[in-house]
Amino acid sequence: MIPLLTNIGFALYGLATLVALAYWIFDKRALLVGSRRLTTLAFLLQTLTIGFHVGKVGYPFLLEARDSYSFSAWVLAGLLLILSSKNRFEMAGVFILPAVMILETLARFSKEDYLGATGLANSPWASAHIVFGFLSLSIFILSFLMGIVYLFQEYQIKRKKIFKIFDKLPSLDLLDRLHAKALGAGFLLLTLGIVTGSAWAKSVKGVYFFDDPRQLWTLIAWLCYAFFFQARFTAGWRGRRGVLLSLIGFTVILFTFLQVRHA
Amino acid sequence: MKYLTVGLSHKTAPLDLREKLAFSPEKVKRGLSLLLAESLAPESLILSTCNRVEIYGVSPEPEGCVQGIKAFLSRFHGLPEGDLEPFLYERIHEEAVLHGFRVAAGLDSMVVGESQIFGQMKEAYRMAQEAGSAGPHLNRYIHRVFQAAKKIRSETEIGSLPLSVSYVAVLLAKKIFGSLEGRKALLLGAGKMSELAALHLKSQGSPPIWVANRSFEKAESMAAACGGQAVHFNDFKMCLPLVDVVITSTAAEDYLIRPDDIHEAMRLRKNKPMFIIDIAVPRNVDPAVHRIFNVYLYDLDDLQGMVETNLKGRREKAVRAEAMASEEAASFLEGLGPDSAVLGGPPTAQRLAQKFEQLRRRELEKALSRLKDLNQKEKEVVEGLTLSIVNKILHDPLLALKTVSDLRPDPSSADVHEIIQKLFRLDDTDDSLGSAK
Helix, strand or coil, rough: HHHHHHHHHHHHHHHHHHHHHHHHHHHHHHHHHHHHHHHHHHHHHHHHHHHHHHHHCCCCCCCCHHHHHHHHHHCCCCCHHHHHHHCCCCCCCHHHHHHHHHHHHHHHCCCCCCCCHHHHHCCCCHHHHHHHHHHHHHHHHHHHHHHHHHHHHHHHHHHCCHHHHHHHHHHHHHHHHHHHHHHHHHHHHHHHHHHHHHHHHHHHHHHHHCCCCHHHHHHHHHHHHHHHHHHHCCCCCCCHHHHHHHHHHHHHHHHHHHCCCCC | CCCEEEECCCCCCCCHHHHHHHHCCHHHHHHHHHHCCCCCEEEEEECCCCEEEEEEEEEEHHHHHHHHHHHHHHHCCCHHHHHHHHCEEEEECCCHHHHHHHHHCCCCCCCCCCCCCHHHHHHHHHHHHHCCCCHHHHHHHHHHHHHHHHHHHHEEEECCCCHHHHHHHHHHHHHHHCCCCCCCCEECCCHHHHHHHHHHHCCCCCCCCCEHHHHHHHHHHHHHHCCCCCEEEHHHHHHHHCCCCEECCCCCCCCCHHHHHHHHHHHCCCCCCCCEEEECCCCCCCCCHCCCCCCCEEEHHHHHHHHHHHEEEEEEEEHHHHHHHHHHHHHHHHHHHCCCCCCCEEEEEEEHHHHHHHHHHHHHHHHHCCCCCCCCHHHHHHHCCCCCCHHHHHHHHHHHHHHHHHHHCCCHHHHHCCCHHHHHCCHHHHHHHHHHH
8 A cells, every 4th residue: 555655656746847847848837836736745645655654664763765765855845835835936846846856766766774674773863863864954955956046046147148937936035045044944953963863873882973984974064054154144155155155065965865874 | 790890009090190089988988878879889899098999899780880980980079081081990800809809918009918908998898888888799709808818918928028127127126135125225316217216116115215416405305205315425335335226327427336335335234135227328337346246237238138138028929929819719709600699608599498487486486485375286286387377478489589590591580589688688687587576
């Protein structure tokens, strides 16, 4: 039952993404509405399947890579639904849905099993660490995408070359605020992830920090983001410079999540 | 019944003639009642704007009707018919139908795609309804026209591109700042242009406005007019760190604002974005200012260029809109069918029977509520009585209607349907039931 629903949800997200891209190309409003409905449907379905799954597997959850990616996709889709209804950024799906699809695909094809077999996961810190970590990943992705749209809009205004899509995208002000706010939330969650992570390390290994590449890279990303806020509030590095700075942090985060493994 | 349009527009007639032919609301009223009274057209509507004067109507013999309306126009406005004739155009049926669809969608307007005409047409229709000159044919037509115009506007977004320099500037400002509410502005120069800009800004909710001008009195009077504050010309640079929007339009020969000024201002305002609009010729702001981080400088040429791009965009959209208008007109004409008298909803016979059935039920209920003592069988007898009376009455007319519609090519059939619809007021069932009470 659950695999079937998961498959349907995956297909619905895929369809929503295609319809959103079709909206971009053909510029028909009905496509936008259709894409949003499909996303809502897929999101509700995924809420159900994740609920079922967690209910069945029980605590500790999200230990397998595929579960945590699926969780990330779910959070991002939820954020998209809020964004496209509340902030008058109707087109958000065009940019965010492809990212949701990437996470969904990772969830489906990732065979990796973090720690299911080892006894390490029995610490209560484990689940908290993973939840915070993947929550922050989703929000960083959102912030990254808002930053990209900002750069695109800013480029058009600065170069005085206005493309057709210009009218449909939000103002620089809104994009800048979305980007920074999401970054702030992601930063907070990442901090919580680091704190719970080291508490977990302490309970398992007896030390808060050990010789672990993933811990190291996460700290580097954290420092990048900390520098972003420092530059924004003191040197006034808002707008394009701020976005470019945050891109560095995002690259490190992405690299850490996708490539670097715990020792 | 055929649709027809007679009129003139900015495409066929000069302004002074359009002025002479314009109908004020009172004149529209009088004109419509005259058209009815002289039975020139059984249904009519007068659309009068500064760019066009048109009469839409229906008539069984449109050619004669068109001549009648032309004569009416010259009589009504006291102009010799010969003076008017060369400027008037006439459209009959297919062409007239299409014309209305195009006009309502703004495709026949001077500024293609403008939306004002839609409201003006609605107003014209309202007046026709009030004057009683809008019958079933016009009702059906105008409703379809309005529907189509809305659809064309929303699907092609033909009106979405701004076509004036000041409007382009306001939209750009909104793309930078989101809402303009609470944003501060500095106007450099108190000429006609900056006055216009001030009004635009005010309407977008950007009150704190500073005005600086070489003549301080002029700055003061303009500040008073736009609810702002006058600043001495030599002090305007002190405002720069505080303002989000700067509009310059002075006659200065040399640049008034240079990169150093803006660098300093941006440092003080912590790089919050600044939008500078330089509509002065020669320019008041050094173009190098645009290169500064988070500063956007647009001069008159930039804005003009955007207007031109938008004009091109609008023309492209107009092509699609034209196609849609033709489709809509064709589908409307198709819906009329060969027997264009049977308009709207079920055929006359069916509607006639429906109406009688409704009346029968209503009267039966009234009677039964007064005859409370009847038993079931007696009730059935009473109901049977009403039924058989209605059926007997309707038998012959329904049969006649059926044969008439079978012999469709017969032109008189249209008239029979129409007479019956009029006689029994089948066009508006609720109303007629109400009056039958």
